[in-house]
Amino acid sequence: MAIDATSPYDHANIFAKILRGEIPNRTVYEDEWALAFHDINPAAPTHILIIPKGAYVSWEDFSARGSDAEIAGFVRAIGHVARSHDLVTPGYRLLANVGGHGGQEVPHLHVHLFGGRPLGPMLAR
Structure with a gap:
């Protein structure tokens, strides 16, 4: 399901539940501003999701309202x-999907960090 990047924040989304401790995760980093954890369906040897702790739908939302x-x-x-x-x-890739055309599936800003092998072209042609 694609997300509208301008939608109001949905406090029932999976990342909000992870932040509240309702769903377990394999945390690799946490501080005052962010939580990083292993993706449950990795697309590369290293596939980590990094999310802000604030309630932001997308980069658009975060850049407009974040302190x-x-x-x-x-x-x-x-x-x-x-x-x-x-x-x-060795290098790595960051990916943030935003909105329906960008393929965003969870309405909480998140960045995918991929690494551990050559990743090939950015987009399939």
Whole structure:
């Protein structure tokens, strides 16, 4: 199901439930601003989801309503996770799907971090 990136935040989404501790996850990093955990259906040897702790639907929503501290903290968390998994030198990919055309399935901003092997072209042609 594709998400409208401008929809109101749905507090029943799976990532909101993970943040509230209602659904377990395999946490790899957590701080005041973000939570990072292994994807349950990995698409690469390393596949980690990084989510802000605030209730944001998409990058559009986050960039419009997030505080400077939240935005900086989230971006720093992404870098920390990449470094702590030794992905900087070999390289990695970040992916954030936004809205229906972007393929967003969960209405909570999240970034996929992929690594651990050559990932090939960005989009299938």
